[in-house]
Amino acid sequence: MKLKQQITLLISLSLLLPSVLISSVAIYKIKSKATADIESYRTDEMDKLKLYVKHITDIGYGMIEVNYKHLQDSLKTMAADTTVSKGGVEKVMLNRSLKMLSDIRFDKGEGYFWVTDNKMPYPTMLMHAEKKDLKGVTLSDAKYNVEKYTSKNIYQLRSELCNAKGEGYVEYTMKKPGSDLVENKISYSRLYAPLGWIISTGMYTDQIDHAVAAKEEAANEQIGQVVGAIIIITILILTIGLSISYYFSTKLTKAIITIKEKLKQLARGEQADETKSRRKDEVGDMIVSLNGLVNGLRSYTSFAKEIGRGNLTQSFEPLSEADILGNELLEMRNNLKKAADEKSIRDWVNEGMAHLGEVLRRNSSDTKELTHEIVKSLIKYLNANQGALFMMAEGDKHGDMYLEQMATYAYDRKKYIDKKVQIGEGLVGQCVLEKSTIHLQEIPRDYISITSGLGAALPETILIVPLMHNEEVYGVIEMASFGKLKDHEVRFVEKVAESIASTISTVQINERTKRLLTQSQQMSEELKAQEEELRQNQEELQATQEQMRRRQVELERENEMLKQGKSVAFGKDEPATDDDYMDSYTRQAG
Structure with missing residues (x-):
């Protein structure tokens, strides 16, 4: 069967089947809508009736509550009067409350109250405004098993609901x-x-049922009218459609064949040209869509070439929000650009870390020079305008700490400013207390109450980062810029702050060790000099002792000779005296 005949047959079927289907669906929808509206009306009316019944019951409940409270107040007043029977008074007043309820009528005289106790399984009737003979009766008769859905005893069910929820x-x-x-x-x-009273009232729902029945009858009549109109319209549409289907099939066939050839070209991956058409119908829309696809493929090809060349800033607009291929290409470009940006940031961070690491290694012996180089390097690398580095220092009192400004850098010039900041003072001191970064942005020009370690200049951005190592704060680095600092720049400063703190800690330890080593060397040299002096003194003392020992031996020998009466040594014939001995010792010692 040729395409033309297929289209004619298809149009005929397309007119017939949708007409039948649409008619059926329309009728079903109309009926469903009418049923839903009627059910909604029934529900709304029932809700209104429930609310009305509840309000009436609340009025009876309020009367009982007020009378009971009045009874309690009266009993308290009669507490001292022993001649009055409290039980009798209470019974009389409660019966009066029940009598008041039994006299109330509403809803054109058809509405009334009844009161039962809450005993289980079956309560007892305390008051029924219409059936006086039920007073005192246990409501267990099977005639009360008329609950709408379960056929349970309605008084038993009321008692269960009220005991469980207080109402129902x-x-x-x-x-x-x-x-x-x-x-x-x-x-x-x-x-x-x-x-323990259950106050109840009720109303019949027959007026709602009658209103619903009237609405159902009106709805059925409307549905009948709609069905007749749909049948007439369907016949008319089929007649007109079959008459003109042949005419349109010819023009439609030609347009579809053109579209088919273009689609074949696209299916082979060839670049097709746009198709010109004056049609304003669905086929015209198809040709417009086909031309859009042709142009879209050109756009895809151009965009893919630019991405292949590394141009990740090439603008591209998907054909629509549902353009899967276009959105995927755009997502691919964005992911590549995101990856390139992340790589650029990582390279920037790594380069900065390496540069700062070189600064830290190159100036690891002098704290003053190290701090100046750190501030200078960070300010230049971040393209900031001003910077300062504060280090923790100990005051005159033991344990009294403060921040000492070790280095500043502003507009490519070193500034040697002697400044001290107490812990908790200003933003710098607060940073030490909180041990966290302070990042202020978009600072108002007239906001002069901010205390900054940089003086009176008020930049657009202030970044204050604590220098922490092993949870200990060694100082604070403060930077200011008249431009905004990006998030990765702030994270970079926080990251290098740890390395700076670690290096400062090491340098301080090295300086302290160097001072101690110098003091130790000085003490060692002094000790060696003292030891040499002691050694010389000891040698002289030993020489003196040796000389005295030899002299003592000689003296002992001479003394022995003297004891033997040898006075020849003194040039005398008589025995030597003590004076002779002393003169002889003096001459020898001299």
């Missing part, structure tokens, strides 16, 4: 007074816990 609705069926018809009725009950 019950729907049931009952003969309407003055009629033999059994109608639906809804009641609302509420428990007054101090007395």
Whole structure:
């Protein structure tokens, strides 16, 4: 079958089948809508009736509550009067409350109250405004098993609901007074816990049922009218459609064949040209879409070439929000650009870390020079305008710490400023207390109450980062810029702050060690000099002792000779005297 005949047959079927389907669906929808509207009306009316019944019951509940509180007040007043029977008074006043409820009528005289206790399994009737003979009766008779859905005892069900929740609705069926018809009725009950009374009232729902039935009848009549109109319109559409289908099939066939040839070209991966058409119908839309696809493929090809060349800033617009290929290409470009940006940031961070690491290694012996080089390098690398580095220092009192400004750098010039900041003073001191970064942006020009370690200049951005190592703060680095600092620049400063703190800690330890080593060397040299002096003194002392020992031996020998009476040594014939010995010792010692 040729395309032309296929189109004619297709149009005929397309007119017939949708007409039947649309008619069926329309009828179903209209009926469903009418049913839903009627059900919604029934629900709304029932909700209104429930609310009305609840309000009426709340009024009866309020009367019982007020009378009971008045009773309690009266009993307190009569507490000292022993001649009055409190039980009798209470019984009289409670009966009066029940009498007041029994006299109330509403809803054109058809509405009334009844009160039961909350005993289980079956409560006892305390008051029924219409059926006086029920007073004192246990409501266990099977005739009360008329609950609408489960056929349970309605008084038992009310007691269960009130004991569990304090209130509840019950729907049931009952003969309407003055009629033999059994109608639906809804009641609302509420428990007054101090007395164990369940106050209830109810209303028939037959007026709602009658209104719903009237609406259903009107809806059915409207549906019949709509069905007739749909049938007439369907016949008319089929007649006109079959008459003109042949005419349009010819023009449609030609356009479809053109579209087919273009699609074949695209399927082979060839670059097709746009198709010109004056059609304003769906086929015209197809040709417009086909031309859009042709142009889109050209755009895809150009965009893909630019991405292949590394141009990640090439603008590109998907054909629509649902353009899967275009959106995927755009997502690919964005991911590549994101990866390139992340790589650029990583390279920037790594280069900065390496540069700062070189600064830290190159100036690891002098704290003053190290701090100046750190500030200078960071300010230049971040293209900031001003910077300062503060280090923790110990005050005159033991344990009294403050921040000493070790280095500043502003506009490519070193500034040697002697400045001290107390812990907690200004932003710099607060940074030490909080041990966290302070990043202020978009600072108002007239906001002069901010205390900054940089003086009176108020930049656009202030970044203050603590220099921490092993949870210990060694100082604070503060930078200011008249431009915004990006998030990765702030993270970079926070990251290098750890390395700076570690290096400062090491340099301080090395300086302290160097001082101690110098002091140790000085003490060692002094000790060696003292030891040499002691050694010389000891040698002289030993020489003196040796000389004295030899002299003592000689003296002992001479003394021995003298004791033997040898006076020849003194040039005398008589024995030597003590004076002779002393003169001889003096001459020898001299």
